[in-house]
Amino acid sequence: MSKIHVTTVVNGDAVEFLADPRETLLDCLRDRLGLTGSKEGCGTGDCGACSVRLDGTLVCSCLVLGVEAEGKQIETIEGMADGATLHPLQRKFIEHAALQCGFCTPGILVAAKALLERNPDPTEEEVRFWLAGNLCRCTGYDKIIRAVLDAAAEMRQEAA
Amino acid sequence: MAKDEFREFKLVGTRPDRPDGLDKVTGRARYGADISAPGMLWGAVVRSPHAHARIVSIDPSKALALDGVKAVVTRADFPEGLTGEDWNLQENTIAGERALYDGHAVAAVAATSKLLAEEAARLIAVEYEVLPHVIDVDDAIKPDAPVIRAGAADASVPEGMPPNVVRYMDFGRGDVEAGFAEADLVMERSYKTEATHQGYIEPHACLGQLGADGKGEMWVCTQGQWYIRKMCTAVLGLDASQLRVTPSEIGGGFGGKTTIFMEPLSLALSRKAGGKPVKIVMSRSEVLRATGPTASASMDVKIGLKKDGTITAARAEFRMQGGAFPGAPVDMALYCCFAPxxxxxxxxxxxxVLANRPKCAAYRAPGSPMGAFAVESLLDEMCRALKIDPLQMRLKNAVKExxxxxxxxxxxxxGLIETLEATQAHPNLSIKLGPNQGxxxxxxxxxxxxxxxxxxxxxxxDGTAQVSVGTPDIGGSRASIALMTAETLGIGYEDVRVNVVETGALGVNEPTHGSRATFASGKAAVIAAGHAIKEMCRRAATEWGIEPEAVEWVNGAAQPAGPNAGKHPPMTIAEIAGKMGQTGGPISGHHESVPEGVGASFGCHVVDVEVDPETGRTTILRYLVVQDAGRAIHPAYVEGQYQGGAAQGIGWALNEAYIYDDKGRLANPVFLDYRIPVASDLPMIDTVIVEVPNPGHPYGVRGVGETGITPPLPAIANAIEDAVGVRMAHLPMSPATVLAALKARG
Amino acid sequence: MRYHTPSTFRDAAQIAAGASGVTRFLAGGTDVLVQLRAGAVIPDDLIDLKKIAGVYDIARTGDGGWRIGIAVPGIALGAHEALRAEWPGVVEGMELVGSTQVQGRATLTGNLCNGSPAADSVPGLVAAGASVEVTGPDGQRTVAVQDIPSGPGKTSLKPGELISAILLPARGDHAGDAYLRFIPRSEMDIAVVGCAVSLRLDGDTVTEARVALGAVAPVVKLVPAAAQAIVGTALDDAALDKLAAAASAACAPIDDKRGTIAFRTEVAGVLAKRAAKIAYSRAKGDRA
Structure with missing residues (x-):
């Protein structure tokens, strides 16, 4: 099967790769571009560990073909910190012990960031339903939800 | 250790950032599938679509004809003559004469890309002769059930037992019949639980390399790199020391990553492909079909209770299937069920009992949740019948030192009594409940x-310290081990780096299992730090010209132990370390043992639910975990263990189950239908850490990982009865089963 | 697998008509990619429709209805205030499909063409009286939504045909709709039962109604008897009981890993009542 040349922008950097049309965006990020921060937990869109932003929209990168990335803007966990400065969500996740194994963490952080951009002051229930597609098996979600709410509070204060 | 040594701590009991936090929030941490190697091939596994079938033939010719396909392995590529558990592991790694369950590996292929390997796997032609199968434990124990493997029973099984019974146990004390005769109420009930999966989000992944010289390496997500080494080399007939196993970061295990699945296949493929490294990453459906879920159980319990709440006698008979191999945790279930x-x-x-299902693996307190479901459900029902407060009944019968x-x-x-008392004192118990709530x-x-x-x-x-441990960090053990090491050395938490190392760097370690990492690796690290302290005191003594016994270690420095030792300013760890080359060379400590002094952990959970009487749906309103930690080294990660255990138990209680179709195929091998709790299913999970220090550990640690999955199953069943008056005796308590029970009651 | 990006529906139809092997259209991709990844369906030709002009548009039609592009994801549908105000039941059905992430991709058209009897967005469309514009190699036709699914995983579309837009009728006054489904968890499951109700009032009295059920038959089912149970009533308890009985009576479900016949039949009635109450209060002007 012949491969297709794809030019796209990942975390602000122009990149190109050759993709088999059967490969998912997740495969291409991980195996073509070496961006292994996005994880595959299910390959069916049920766990959210592969969450990325595609032209700003939160998606499962396992449900996007690599060739669909042509001409798009992609944001992954690797682009979340500003250089050495962590995003408040990243800091709060460490502070609140909101990760145990850490495997679901990149996807949850990417998803939570998308939530807070849309809704800077979510309720606990809104956070829970927004993150319902991000499975975590270690924490029981308690500390994750607290970390997101605390990061939101801090970001509102900074914005004010 | 005397109680007065439980002094005020500087670090133990604090909540610093975990050392691996930055890597894990930036995507930099490297898990099983995150590593590639030059010249790497990808492996894919051909799996049986049948629950039980004779393998007539395997024809790989079409796969091998594809450009880029480098090797195919079958059982013929593995050594013969293995016995016991080694044979079981080999047979589970790759089927021999028969495929024993849906998903059982039959062949594997290595190719130059993942897509090509998957395509090649589809082209390997396997001819099967389908055999009768059995799935349910109560069917499997019947005398006329399809026989999974003749001769698999061990010496414990008496003559005349049904053919799939492979281990039997019968133990106890006293006279239960006399005890039942003393009781005011005797009840006997039967319960069932379905198989569930650990459900770690990271699928199994490994990158294995093996040369014709028998030397190999492996990168793998595992709870125990030495177990991987021991088991892979046994299955492949290699020398253990020739395989170097490096653990990746691990994306959850809960017991399921303490054994091998496709790891030997990657090594066998690598050897056949001329030593090229071979990466195998399981799909989610492979994880659910072909790794190690827990057992399913069928249980009968009989208890005698007096009106004053005294238990006069108790009897349990448990039947468990753990797949097509011996090893269902029926023994653990029996040991734990009456332990409180x-x-x-x-x-x-x-x-x-054997059945046509995957070989069970450990899952968080293996066996204990099933046994607790049966016993704690029956006790609750009996307390209701005798109008006894269930917490008082437990206090009345609670075990103590x-x-x-x-x-x-x-x-x-x-600390069971302390745990029950802390439960009783919790404000959640006085919250008023509404209609359909319990x-x-x-x-x-x-x-x-x-x-x-x-x-x-x-x-x-520079006076900082590095600790090499063999227990992979699943939920913050680097942080707890760093805290204990730093506390012991009298240096900062940040001055200690804890590394989880490969098999070539340390002596043997069991995996991170049995809630042992913080207890055992922690205790060993403290003892090793003690050795280093002793050596540093010796060096200071030499410099001061005094006896080593006259030097003590205080706040990260050597100092004279008393006025008789002479007047010397304290010599800090950095000063001593800075000149180690001139004073005798490297300063280190090490410890190897099976550490004595394990401390058991009891817990008590209280759950409030609401049941929708029209749909049977149960909503968790509030949840409380109270558990004895011994001492919480890093309380945030102790709370995390309590909350995570509760969440897994809630899933098991309400929705999780292995569902098989009538052909014995797993019907729900995806997260869509293997329904683990999502964020919107759960409330915040309240925790109380009870601390009755374990005298067998220098800081009082018990181990906290497993107890928390045990009480949720019965606690939720008890809450459902309290809410709507139906007693659910078969997990999961899904909406359909609860609604059916409500309808049946009328 | 060949990957195509046609720029018109006519081109897409012609590629499909000329293909000899397995063909799949790619709208949101949330079903196609899952099947591809699992090796269940590996198309020979994959026709990506997202480069066709207008596929992301939601536009008012001349008759006061709506034309929804085939690549409009759930998240965009939910963000469209005017559409949500008029057809909240249609929008909430779509929004129940999968996670936030899936909402970023999944589409009404894909959910319909996947042919699942449990598709969450389909009962709402059927109750709404929606139709689809179908483009084929020989031109276009309009088909009622309830006539598209023909069995589990199957549609009535002919080879080479594809849906080129979803068409919602004008909502009109004093009307409301609602969709409810039952799932074991609070999110992320496939409907065990789904029910949509769309109705119109004159004062307190229901004058028109359509009731559609999901996951209780091989295809999403329009249930006229359930609608008749509430037309002419003010949705009093007796009418609601008749509605529930009619909904349950219309069920012909199966036992499977997601639910039992008894449960689906019973809960179809429960959901019908609950959805009707919501639709009624929306018709009364309640925006919730």
Whole structure:
């Protein structure tokens, strides 16, 4: 099967790769571009560990073909910190012990960031339903939800 | 250790950022599938679509004809003559004459890309002769059930047992019949639980390399790199020391990553492909079909209770299937089920039964949740019948230090009474409930475990310390081990780096299992730090010209132990380390043992639910975990263990189950239908950390990982009865089953 | 697998008509990619429709209805205030499909063409009286939504045909709709039962109604008897009981890993009542 040349922008950097049309965006990020921060937990869109932003929209990168990335803007966990400065969500996740194994963490952080951009002051229930597609098996979600709410509070204060 | 040594701590009990936090929030942490190697091939596995079938033939010719396909392996590529558990592991790695369950590996292929390997796997033609199968444990134990493997029973099984019974146990004490005769109420009930999966989000992944010289390497997500080494080399007939196994970061395990699945296949493929490294990453459906879920259980329990709440006698008979191999945790279930209670008359009977399902692996307190579901459900029903407060009943019968446990050994220091008292005092218990709402209480137990442990510690030239441990960090053990090491050395938490190392860097370690990492690796690290301290005191003594015994270690420095030792300013760890080259060379410590002094952990959970009487749906309104930690080294990660255990138990209670179709194929091998709790299913999970220090650990640690999954199953069943008056005796308590029970009651 | 990006529906139809092997259209991709990844369906030709002009548009039609592009994801549908105000039941059905992430991709058209009897967005469309514009190699036709699914995983579309737009009728006054489904968890499951109700009032009295059920038959089912149970009533308890009985009576479900016949039949009635109450209060002007 012949491969297709794809030019796209990942975390602000122009990149190109050759993709088999059967490969998912997740495969291409991980195996073509070496961006292994996005994880595959299910390959069916049920766990959210592969969450990325595609032209700003939160998606499962396992449900996007690599060739669909042509001409798009992609944001992954690797682009979340500003250089050495962590995003408040990243800091709060460490502070609140909101990760145990850490495997679901990149996807949850990417998803939570998308939530807070849309809704800077979510309720606990809104956070829970927004993150319902991000499975975590270690924490029981308690500390994750607290970390997101605390990061939101801090970001509102900074914005004010 | 005397109680007065539990002094005020500087670090133990604080909540610093975990050392691996930055890597894990930036995507930099490297898990099983995150590593590639030059010249790497990808592997894919051909799996049986049948629950039970004779393998007539395997024809790989079409796969091998594809450009880029480098090797195909079948059972013929593995050595013969293995026995016991080694044979079981080999047979489970790759089927021999018969495929024993849906998903059983039959062949594997390596190719130059993942897509090509998958395509090649589809082209390997396997001819099967389908055989009768059996799935349910109560069917599998019937005398005329399809025989999974003749001759698999061990010596414990008496003559005349049904053919799939492979282990039998029968133990207890006292006279249960006499005990039942003394009771005011005797009840006997039957319960069932379905198989569930650990459900770690990271699928199994490994990158294996093996040369014709028998030397190999492996990168793998595992709870135990030495177990991977031991098991892979046994299955492949290699020398253990020739395989170097490096653990990746691990994306959850819960017991399921303490054994091997496709790891030997990657090594066999690599060897056949001329030593090229071979990466295999399981799909989610492979994880659910072909790794190690827990057992399913069918259980009968009989208890005698007096009106004053005294348990007069108890009997349990448990049947469990753990797949097509021996090893269902029926023994553990029996040991744990009555463990909270001080019993004079108690009897246990257990059957380990084969069925056409994947080989079970450990899952968080293996066996204990099923046993607790049966026993704690029945006790609750009996408390209702006699109008006894269930918490008071548990307090009345609770075991304490020195009591003989239901399964034999005497308990050392334990904290069940303190746990129950803390539960009683919690404000959640006085919250008023509304219509269709109910409250359930249950206790739970896990032994905790020590296991083979090796740790080494080295002081660096600048006075910081590195600790090498063999227990992969699943939920913050680097942080807890760093805290204990730093506390012992008297240096900062940030001055200690804890590394989880490969098999070539340490002596043997058991995996991170049995809630042992913080207990065992932690204890060994503290002892190793003690060795280093002794050496640093010796060096200071030499410099001061005094006896080593006259030097003590205080706040990270050597100082004269008293006025008789002379006047010398303290010599800090950095000063001593800075000149180690001139004073005798490297300063280090190490410790190898099976650490004594394991402390058991009891817990008590209280759950409030609401049941929709029109749909049978149960909503968790509020959840409380109270558990004895011994001492919480990093309380945030202790709370995390309590919350995570509760969440898994809630999933098991309400929605999770292995569902098989009539052909014995797993019908729900995806997260869409294997329904683990999502964020919107759960409330915040309240925790109370009870601290009855374990005298067998320098900082009082018990181990906290497992007990928390045990009480949720019965606690939720008890809450559902409290809410709507139906007693659910078969998990999961899904909406359909609860609604059916409500309808049946009328 | 060949990957195509046609720029018109006519081109897409012609590629499909000329293909000899397995063909799949790619709108949101949330079903196609899952099947591809699992090796269940590996198309020979994959026709990506997202480069066709207008596929992301939601536009008012001349008759006061709506034309929804085939690549409009759930998240965009939910963000469209005017559409949500008029057809909240249609929008909430779509929004129940999968996670936030899936909402970023999944589409009404894909959910319909996947042919699942449990598709969450389909009962709402059927109750709404929606139709689809179908483009084939020989031109276009309009088909009622309830006539598209023909069995589990099957549609009535002919080879080479594809849906080129979803068409919602004008809502009109004093009307409301609602969709409810039952799932074991609070999110992320496939409907065990789904029910949509769309109705119109004159004062307190229901004058028109359509009731559609999901996951209780091989295809999403329009249930006229359930609608008749509430037309002419003010949705009093007796009418609601008749509605529930009619909904349950219309069920012909199966036992499977997601639910039992008894449960689906019973809960179809429960959901019908609950959805009707919501639709009624929306018709009364309640925006919730």
């Amino acid at each position: 209670y001080n019993l004079t008359n108690v009897a246990h009977v257990g059957y380990d 020195g009591d003989k446990s239901s399964y034999g050994p005497r308990f050392g220091s334990i 409250r359930g209480i249950a206790a739970g137990y896990w032994f905790n475990h020590n296991g083979e442990t090796s740790v080494s510690l080295a002081i660096s030239e």
